[in-house]
Each structure stands twice: as structure tokens, then as C-alpha cells.
Amino acid sequence: MAGDLAAVERRHRRLKRLKDSQEVEKANAALQLAWNSGLKPSAIRLRPELVSSARPVPAAEPVPPPVTQLLNPRGIALRFYLIAVFEAHCRLAPGKRWAGTRRLQGLQGWTNFVAVDAAFSSVTGTYLRETKQERDAETSRLRQLQGALRTLEDVGVKRVQALVEVPKKANGRGRDYEDFRLMGESGRGPLHTPNLYSVPRPGDDAIAIPPDFFLRGWAHVLSPAEMATWLALQELSQTYPARHEESGVYLYAKRRKEQFGLLRDSYEDSCNTLEALGLIREVPQTRVVVTDKGPVEVSVGTSDSTSKLSFLYKPCRYQMIDEGLAADALDKTTKELIIRKHALERRQKNRE
Numbered sequence: 001m002a003g004d005l006a007a008v009e010r011r012h013r014r015l016k017r018l019k020d021s022q023e024v025e026k027a028n029a030a031l032q033l034a035w036n037s038g039l040k041p042s043a044i045r046l047r048p049e050l051v052s053s054a055r056p057v058p059a060a061e062p063v064p065p066p067v068t069q070l071l072n073p074r075g076i077a078l079r080f081y082l083i084a085v086f087e088a089h090c091r092l093a094p095g096k097r098w099a100g101t102r103r104l105q106g107l108q109g110w111t112n113f114v115a116v117d118a119a120f121s122s123v124t125g126t127y128l129r130e131t132k133q134e135r136d137a138e139t140s141r142l143r144q145l146q147g148a149l150r151t152l153e154d155v156g157v158k159r160v161q162a163l164v165e166v167p168k169k170a171n172g173r174g175r176d177y178e179d180f181r182l183m184g185e186s187g188r189g190p191l192h193t194p195n196l197y198s199v200p201r202p203g204d205d206a207i208a209i210p211p212d213f214f215l216r217g218w219a220h221v222l223s224p225a226e227m228a229t230w231l232a233l234q235e236l237s238q239t240y241p242a243r244h245e246e247s248g249v250y251l252y253a254k255r256r257k258e259q260f261g262l263l264r265d266s267y268e269d270s271c272n273t274l275e276a277l278g279l280i281r282e283v284p285q286t287r288v289v290v291t292d293k294g295p296v297e298v299s300v301g302t303s304d305s306t307s308k309l310s311f312l313y314k315p316c317r318y319q320m321i322d323e324g325l326a327a328d329a330l331d332k333t334t335k336e337l338i339i340r341k342h343a344l345e346r347r348q349k350n351r352e
Helices: 005-020 023-036 077-091 137-153 224-239 241-247 253-258 264-276 322-326 329-351
Strands: 044-046 207-209 280-283 286-291 294-299 317-320
Touching: 005 023, 005 329, 023 077, 023 329, 044 077, 077 137, 077 224, 207 224, 224 241, 224 264, 224 317, 241 317, 253 264, 264 280, 264 329
Parallel strands: none
Antiparallel strands: 044 207, 280 317, 286 294
16 A cells, blocks of 8 residues: 555544544445435446546547546545435436435435544644534534535536536525536536436446445545546456456556546556555566577566566556455555555664
8 A cells, every 4th residue: 555654644544533433334324225225226337438538629638537636635526426426326217317305414415425534633633623613523524515516516627527516595695505416427518508417328338336336435435546546447447348357457658647637656556555455456467588598488577687688667457356345445444554554664663
């Protein structure tokens, strides 16, 4: 799992807080209730426009996909959009357009579907207590949810890629968050009529996401960058199933940056984390070369000191492990963070 010691400690602290407060457990229960009482979709189907860029006209600059504009590590905008898509699948038949029926708060409200941690004070080393402004868990969830809706509405130039619309209140004072409307994966669009979200029909081009991604807590635990990387690899694996099965899928620098909008460090760190969590596996790459000693199988990226042959960099190939989603996301991630934290502490101690 990638990251320096401070970052790992920060993430471990956040997950411990989520576990102690039962935030993830309760959010998982709410999502499970929505699935059980709804249509029980076997997969949540996501149109690829959310994670892949589009070229408006030939030879034009690629438009960054909406997902990569939602990578604030502390934000919940991306996870909330995905959760809203999950909820729509549980409630609406394929082809049906978005019609919101939930309030933000209350027994069946949207705040039940998100897990948030309270603000942490680096000065005192503790989580902030409730204040006169009532910084309790429910208030924090509501504020972060409203912030996520504002972020989702502000995606893209002139909000063409906005993933929600939040109307003004009837009296013109403030925003009516209760009545937000979910947009399609490519965004609102440039026309007067918004591109409202609809559940994909059978045969529509879509990425199939196993329900366990939501029901086992991964939507709450993975970082936005990790989710974006996982979705990109899911799209590639489902677009090229034979290649994925045989030798794995990969992203070269140009395609990774232009089509998926993923920076190299963020992508590689996310792949390392996803592999440590058991959600993807790296496929070993070898090549047979002829040396002075005859044919030799070597790993790609290595060099043979005898023949003095060297190989150009090759991107890592990955296969998806959807069975890994059945694990409890919070427990699995916490264990891996502890392992990584101890390894970094030993490395730091050896340097001193």
C-alpha cells in the first residue's frame, strides 16, 4: 500500500474513527436495505463516459472525464454519485429516468448512505467535539452531502459535465438540496434540457460493477483516486475480456493521461493499494530472448548481465479480482494499513 508514514497514519486514523463510530457499518446496512427492498440488481451498470474522455470533434483536445475532476481525497462527491447510481438501480427499472423520492435526512434519507468522519485536530491529536454549531455526526453528514452536491454540480466548463442539478428554492433564497436531480454519466450537457440519469438498458454500453462494491463498504473506504483507477481497469477488462483473461489489461502513459485523466503517480499508487487489498492482481510478464547461452526466459523490465541485453519499460498488466469485493472493506483496508505502517516505521528506524 503506497504512501509515506504520515499519510498512512492519517488514513489509518480515519478508518479507526469510522469503525469506532460504526459509520461504515450503518451506511452498509442502509444500502443493504435499499437493495433487499428494491429490485436487487445483479450488477450496477455504469456508462463508460464517467471514466473515459470523449473528443467532441475529430482532432480536438480530449475532454477530461468527470470522474477525474472529483479526486479530492477528503471529498465524498464521487462516492455519493456512485451511491446515487446504486440507489437508482435498486429503485428504477432499466430505461427509467431519474425521479428523486428520498429526502436528505430521515429514516430513508440520503445521509444514511454515506459514512463520514469528524474533523481531526492536529494540534490536540483528537477529533473535535460537538460545538455550539452542533458538529454532531448527522450534521456533519448533511453538510458534507450538501458540499458534495455543489461539487457535482460544478463539474466541467460551464457545468456541461455537471453530474447533478440543484434548483433554487421557490422563494429564491438558497438552494433546494432536497430536490437535486441526478445527471447521466457524461454530465448535464449543453442544451436547455438536461441529460437526466437513466438506468442503462440491456445492450447499452456499460461497466458492470458487482453490488458488493457498495454492500461491503468499498465505496466508503477506497480513496477517490483508487476508485477512479479501479473503474478504469474494470472498463478495460470488460472491453477486452479475452486479453484480460489471458494476459491482463494495462494503461500506457498517453492513454492513461488522455483517455482516463489519471496521473502516473496516482495511478501507480492506486494500483499498488488495490493489489494489496486483493481487488486486482499483477500478471507476471516474461519474454524469451536469445543469449550467448541459448534461449532464456526473463522478466520484462530486467536486464541480462551476460548478454548485456536491456528492455524498455513495459506497463504492468492487471486482472480484476471481483471475488475480493466480498471481504469486509473496512477490516481488510485497516489490516493492510497496519502492515504498511509497521513496514514504514521499520524503514524509518533503519535510516536513523
